[in-house]
Amino acid sequence: MKVLLVDDDLIHLTILRRIFEKSNDEVVTARNGKEALRCLEFDPGFQVILTDIMMPEMDGVELLEHIRECDSTKDIPTIGFTSGDVEFFRKQTSEHFDQLVAKPMDFYDLYALARSSARAAIN
Numbered sequence: 355m356k357v358l359l360v361d362d363d364l365i366h367l368t369i370l371r372r373i374f375e376k377s378n379d380e381v382v383t384a385r386n387g388k389e390a391l392r393c394l395e396f397d398p399g400f401q402v403i404l405t406d407i408m409m410p411e412m413d414g415v416e417l418l419e420h421i422r423e424c425d426s427t428k429d430i431p432t433i434g435f436t437s438g439d440v441e442f443f444r445k446q447t448s449e450h451f452d453q454l455v456a457k458p459m460d461f462y463d464l465y466a467l468a469r470s471s472a473r474a475a476i477n
Contacts, residue, residue, distance in 0.1 A: 355472050356380045360390040360405035360417065366461075370404065373465045387412025391420055398426035401472040404464065407436035407443055407454075415443065418451060431471035435459060 357374050359381060361367050367383050374381045382400070384390040386409045394400070403421065407414040414434050421427045436443055437457040444454055452471055455464065 355401045355469065356382075356399060357468065358382050358384065358390060358393055358400045358403045358405075360384045360387065360403065360409070360414065362386055362406060362409040366406070369461050370464070373461055374468075377465075386410055387414065387417030387420070390417055394421070394424070394427050398424070398430075400427075400430055401475070402468045403430055403432045404468055405432065405434055407434050408438055415446060429475065431468075431475045433464070433468055433471060435464065 357379055359367055359370050362385050371381045371383060382393050384393055388411050390403070390405065391412070405414040405417055418432055418434065421430065421432060431452045433453040433455070434443065434451040435455045435457055440454055440456045444450070453467055455467070
């Protein structure tokens with residue numbers, strides 16, 4: 355599975371990257387939405403995107419809007435996570451995340467959610 359991980363927290367990125375790499379998944383990381391968009395412009399072939407919501411420069415909500423506007427990325431399952439109010443972000447976004455979860459979260463649960471979302475998109 356090819357995964358794009360987007361988070362400004364280096365510790366979260368490192369933990370998630372290691373979990374995915376243990377299963378031999380290909381992992382690309384970005385520290386904010388702008389970096390993630392550059393990754394997607396270069397290679398839109400990701401099977402799932404996991405993104406923090408609250409980040410500097412471009413947050414996860416704005417990133418999601420760009421993802422959904424582009425024909426080459428609009429169908430990629432996108433999972434958002436936040437330490438903020440999950441219901442607020444659900445109401446705030448005109449485009450919806452495939453899943454939106456609260457921090458702190460179990461990283462292995464997030465991994466399982468990403469894997470099931472990617473499989474569902476294939477079928």
